[in-house]
Amino acid sequence: MIQDEHLTDTSLPIERLGNINSKTLMGLVLSVVLTIVMINVAVAVIINKSHFDRGQVIVQKKWELLEGLQNPLDYILLGDSSPNQAFDPQIVREELGLNGVNLATIGTFGFVDDLWLLQAYLESFDAPKTVIIAHSFDVPQRDVAPLKLLGTYRIPLTSSITQNELSDFSYIQNVVTVYQRRIFPLHYRNETLIYMIEQFLKGQLDVLEVTYLIDDNGFMPWNEEGIIRVEDELAQIEQLIVSEQFPDEFSKINLQAIAYITELAQDYNFDLYFVNGTTYVGLEEVLPTVRSQLDQQYENIAKSHSNIHYISTPFTFPLEAMKSIDHIGADYAREYTQSLMRLIWSNP
Amino acid sequence: MGVYMIFNSQQFMVLFAITYVLFLLFRNNVNIRNGILLVASYIFYGSWNWHFLALILLSTGVDYYVGIKIDETSPTNPNRRKHFILISIIFNLGMLGIFKYYNFFAASLFDLFMSMGIYLDPITLDVILPVGISFYTFQTLSYSIDIYREKLKPTRNLLTFATFVAFFPQLVAGPIERASNLLPQLSAPIQLTPAKIHSALFLILWGYFKKVFIADKVAQYVNVAFSTTSVNTDVPVIVAIIAFSIQIYCDFSGYTDIARGIARLMGIELMVNFRLPYFALSPSDFWNRWHISLSTWLRDYLYIPLGGNKKGQWKTYRNLMITMLLGGLWHGAAWNFVLWGGYHGLLLILYRIIGKTSKMRSVKKQLPTFSIVAQWFLMISFTLYGWLLFRAESVDQILVMTKQIFSSDIYDGTALLDVSIHALPLLIMQIAQVRSKDLLMMTKQKLWIQFTVSIILLLLILIYGHHETTEFIYFQF
Numbered sequence: 001m002i003q004d005e006h007l008t009d010t011s012l013p014i015e016r017l018g019n020i021n022s023k024t025l026m027g028l029v030l031s032v033v034l035t036i037v038m039i040n041v042a043v044a045v046i047i048n049k050s051h052f053d054r055g056q057v058i059v060q061k062k063w064e065l066l067e068g069l070q071n072p073l074d075y076i077l078l079g080d081s082s083p084n085q086a087f088d089p090q091i092v093r094e095e096l097g098l099n100g101v102n103l104a105t106i107g108t109f110g111f112v113d114d115l116w117l118l119q120a121y122l123e124s125f126d127a128p129k130t131v132i133i134a135h136s137f138d139v140p141q142r143d144v145a146p147l148k149l150l151g152t153y154r155i156p157l158t159s160s161i162t163q164n165e166l167s168d169f170s171y172i173q174n175v176v177t178v179y180q181r182r183i184f185p186l187h188y189r190n191e192t193l194i195y196m197i198e199q200f201l202k203g204q205l206d207v208l209e210v211t212y213l214i215d216d217n218g219f220m221p222w223n224e225e226g227i228i229r230v231e232d233e234l235a236q237i238e239q240l241i242v243s244e245q246f247p248d249e250f251s252k253i254n255l256q257a258i259a260y261i262t263e264l265a266q267d268y269n270f271d272l273y274f275v276n277g278t279t280y281v282g283l284e285e286v287l288p289t290v291r292s293q294l295d296q297q298y299e300n301i302a303k304s305h306s307n308i309h310y311i312s313t314p315f316t317f318p319l320e321a322m323k324s325i326d327h328i329g330a331d332y333a334r335e336y337t338q339s340l341m342r343l344i345w346s347n348p
Numbered sequence: 349m350g351v352y353m354i355f356n357s358q359q360f361m362v363l364f365a366i367t368y369v370l371f372l373l374f375r376n377n378v379n380i381r382n383g384i385l386l387v388a389s390y391i392f393y394g395s396w397n398w399h400f401l402a403l404i405l406l407s408t409g410v411d412y413y414v415g416i417k418i419d420e421t422s423p424t425n426p427n428r429r430k431h432f433i434l435i436s437i438i439f440n441l442g443m444l445g446i447f448k449y450y451n452f453f454a455a456s457l458f459d460l461f462m463s464m465g466i467y468l469d470p471i472t473l474d475v476i477l478p479v480g481i482s483f484y485t486f487q488t489l490s491y492s493i494d495i496y497r498e499k500l501k502p503t504r505n506l507l508t509f510a511t512f513v514a515f516f517p518q519l520v521a522g523p524i525e526r527a528s529n530l531l532p533q534l535s536a537p538i539q540l541t542p543a544k545i546h547s548a549l550f551l552i553l554w555g556y557f558k559k560v561f562i563a564d565k566v567a568q569y570v571n572v573a574f575s576t577t578s579v580n581t582d583v584p585v586i587v588a589i590i591a592f593s594i595q596i597y598c599d600f601s602g603y604t605d606i607a608r609g610i611a612r613l614m615g616i617e618l619m620v621n622f623r624l625p626y627f628a629l630s631p632s633d634f635w636n637r638w639h640i641s642l643s644t645w646l647r648d649y650l651y652i653p654l655g656g657n658k659k660g661q662w663k664t665y666r667n668l669m670i671t672m673l674l675g676g677l678w679h680g681a682a683w684n685f686v687l688w689g690g691y692h693g694l695l696l697i698l699y700r701i702i703g704k705t706s707k708m709r710s711v712k713k714q715l716p717t718f719s720i721v722a723q724w725f726l727m728i729s730f731t732l733y734g735w736l737l738f739r740a741e742s743v744d745q746i747l748v749m750t751k752q753i754f755s756s757d758i759y760d761g762t763a764l765l766d767v768s769i770h771a772l773p774l775l776i777m778q779i780a781q782v783r784s785k786d787l788l789m790m791t792k793q794k795l796w797i798q799f800t801v802s803i804i805l806l807l808l809i810l811i812y813g814h815h816e817t818t819e820f821i822y823f824q825f
Binding site: 012013014015016017018019020021022024025028029031032035036039186187193194197 | 541542543544545546547549620623624636637781782784785786787788791792795798799802803806807810811812
């Protein structure tokens, strides 16, 4: 290097150019690029075929269920993982003779995939009479990045999704953002990969291959022992509430999604019910301020039209029923389903 | 424009790809080639805040004019030459003063008078610090001074000069280039060889790795430990300081490597800015290895004009201290930077004093390995403590954390382990560089080694890298 040639202090390290010809350099660069591309393809295949990511499996199965529907339904239930494992449509069918599915997915999506699933349903069938949207106490506040989720989760890219009203970007930007995440998982799915690598290093890759039993109605009974200690979770939430760090405002993106959903309710003239998911009874004791804030915002939404309703009843369960702070075991799903059924269908 | 560009952002990658293709297409036509570089540089700089472009245009115009005027003025008319060089000095330092230091000095003056019970109505300007202003003002200033000293002939090509000032790879965080190095390269035919491209690709890859895998990762611990709100964190002070020393080195040298790699891909050589500074054995050795473009600038344009070491012992110490205090202040308008500069000034002075009277030489002859290890340990300890002064949010925090260094924290070791894991590749590479005395030793390894290392670095960047683009630390200086 120019300055290195004049360096007087000979003890300092310098830069010395090597000796390489263009063919060797080209070969080295191409082999590195090709290897990275091949690793990327392999990772994409592994991620798409594996069942270790609970969220992926649930989302994918719910979309498959929706796409496999042959006949219109009386109702559909949308929401997050709390109603996913608490609401059993079979019970409604047996007791009320109403046909419906549980399309609730995971909280990461907020109300965003409620909108997408509903739009996709309405593209294939006439509107159901009733749409129920059930969310846990901490979901409306979540900030959701729709494009990132589309790139990460195996959701069919229907036209309504790629045109995505929830994105501030152009159609092309939407498509590019989504596909670059899907095509280059090595770069964009690093959390999943890190998890996989960690499990592999611990020799626990087999635990990733858990299959989730989601029945034909979309209900996912959960019988595994509690993964998260409910009391610990409660203590953390309580600390956040006391320190006023627990959010109680609906996020902007959720409000946008809800606005589109309520428009659909008016345009297609179906009854839209916002309801709560399940919670541990002890949580409701520390939650009243947050709950009242959420109730207020739900009620404001419900005021907008006569066929939009909010059922503010919290569905609480004792410790033995809980698998986490807002997820119940399969044995208690009947109780939640029946409670919901009574509140929705016994009040004309 | 809405999106600012840093080297690890997609926007920059797109800009560079387009610029590079056009550059290669027109590489034989100097004016078109420089035109392409200039447009790309202004897009790059304007992406941060297009208003800043006015400053860089002004700086370019003033020093271009001053350079020509000094050259046109006969040496027999020194007053007129002095008049022109003063225009450049006042303009460049004035711009720095207004945009970087005005609020700091106004607030400090306010505090000083308040401490004496005098209320002074503070007049503060709500100015945003233009990115990279400290770098390009020093660059243009050195151009005019070199012409004044008759060490350089001015360029009469405004396009070339504007490209020299705004050259995007080094615009916002250096190296602070000398016109004598960069201007001739911008005016000459480009010579691209496979060896240059090879080393450029290595610099870019290694630079990204240092920034994304090491600096941004260890930053998480640094930010927690130095947060003003956190009192007792799980990150012990000593780990936080070590983490910051790794972060600032990897962040800044990572940026420099990428900048130099990008420039070299275009056949342009930028200064080596780092020569394994944490292997320094003395304070002067450290400054021969750390931010070399700044330390040599300060030496040539401040220390030597002050008299350097030619006017006696005490004046040498005075000159060292002034240079280092101003060098510290260059990093930012805050007292902790001044303190850091003063601390290094003191180390340099003490080293000169001890170095003259030391009997260590005889010990060194007897036990060279021990002596070298001891010297290294002493120097790295001083350097680490300096980083505490540099990073601390306040003088109070310096005092509290200094006490905590010597307290026996009980913690689970997770932070230290994680920092060590991220720093391990750096350590391995640098030991190899020290042993070979060659910063590009990796490019001379067997092909399979180069292939394997490249794949590992790329995979670690892709999988473990911090993907949210974070600014490089030295952009703020």
